[in-house]
Amino acid sequence: MTVQPVRVLLPAHLRTLARVSGEITIDVRGEVTQRSILDALERRYPVLRGTIRDHVTHKRRPFVRLFACERDLSHDAPETPLPDAVARGKEPLLIVGAMAGG
């Protein structure tokens, strides 16, 4: 199985929780999809479990959005391959807290 380094930008509050700063690079096994990136992210930073998607159903939390290459990928199926530029590490996957009050 191939292992691909993928760039991810977390929202500020999740960077604080994961104790990282700026963009991170994580190794993704197999095809690069939302699911494989989130699986790798949660393996490396267990504190993020439950903050982006549900622990059990893996359904994305409603106020978390996933952007890449100037596109909103939030509503794509989690196993959909991400754009090549993300898979090849040229563009980051942006995990974003939706603009919503508070």
Place this chain on the structure above:
Amino acid sequence: MSSVRVLVGTRKGAFILTADESRKQWEIDGPHFAGWEMYHLKGSPVDPNRIFASQSSGWFGQLIQRSDDGGKTWEPVGNQFTYDGVPGTHQWYDGTPHPWEFARVWHLEPSSTDPQTVYAGVEDAALFRSTDGGKSWHELSGLRTHTTGSSWQPGAGGMCLHTILLDPLHPGRIFVAISAAGAFRSDDGGTTWRPINRGLKSNGIPDPDAAVGHCVHRIAMHPARPDVLFMQKHWDVMRSDDAGESWREVSGNLPTDFGFPIDVHAHEPDTVYVIPIKSDSEHFPLDGSLRVYRSRSGGDEWEALTNGLPQRNCYVNVLRDAMAVDRLESCGIYFGTTGGQVYASPDAGETWAPIVHDLPAVLSVEVQTLP
């Protein structure tokens, strides 16, 4: 010399306020978890340096943080709150069935005997327990699956389990309260439950003296006398002398009997404190005058405590978990407001002064009395 540590949860972070026993000079530490809703923080009575905190946000959900050094440093522990089995439905605001959905932890209650055991009261209403210091959580599902559970409805703030009282004299006895289902008691450590709402009367529900459906805002107990309970209901201040088997109204001469918090003096089991709020829609003090009311007779007769509190143009609210007492010889009383003030009285309510003026809206206040 003794000291106090006040744990303040706000809409945008947590603050820790400390002072020596004179309670005049305060150190303010925070915000911890800036930007997050901190519904509640509470220390273990067994190990006061162990503090549990409920951290949540509409974006990123629930976390539980634990400190083992009195709040200096924190570690996230378990945040998986999964209802036991297929959760089924309760009633929604419009009376239609609505699936049980976990939203947040409202209240954390550490065990008084085991530093590894802590209870969590959550929305949608259920009780969870951890026996490994907060790493893993398991539902005490006998409460939610009580035969009345499918008829419970949320209060305006959500269907929250907000009060957990562990009876120190009767092992296995737990009291909880849920908005807007009412009060419940377990005598077997949380396995089985029954409603304890006899005597409550709520005009906002079809059957005013129904077994469940009452919007209980808060229950308080003195640990030396756990059969006596005091309750601030949506309207009415109530008292039970038989561990919740029956209740009677003790609102007496209160100017309004709507309110949220209620608490009991640390050394006088019949001295009780409430903060009357004008009404269910006008969530602020009567006449813009912030008054704590104290009864020294276990209810019915109340006196206003105003010395040091704003008596003009004050339109804040005090939420249900935002009042607490310390255990120093001269009992201190503390409360926080939605305007971000935390007030303290070092003399059981005779005089008050703000510890801090301008925090985010205060959700909860707890006090630790340290040797």
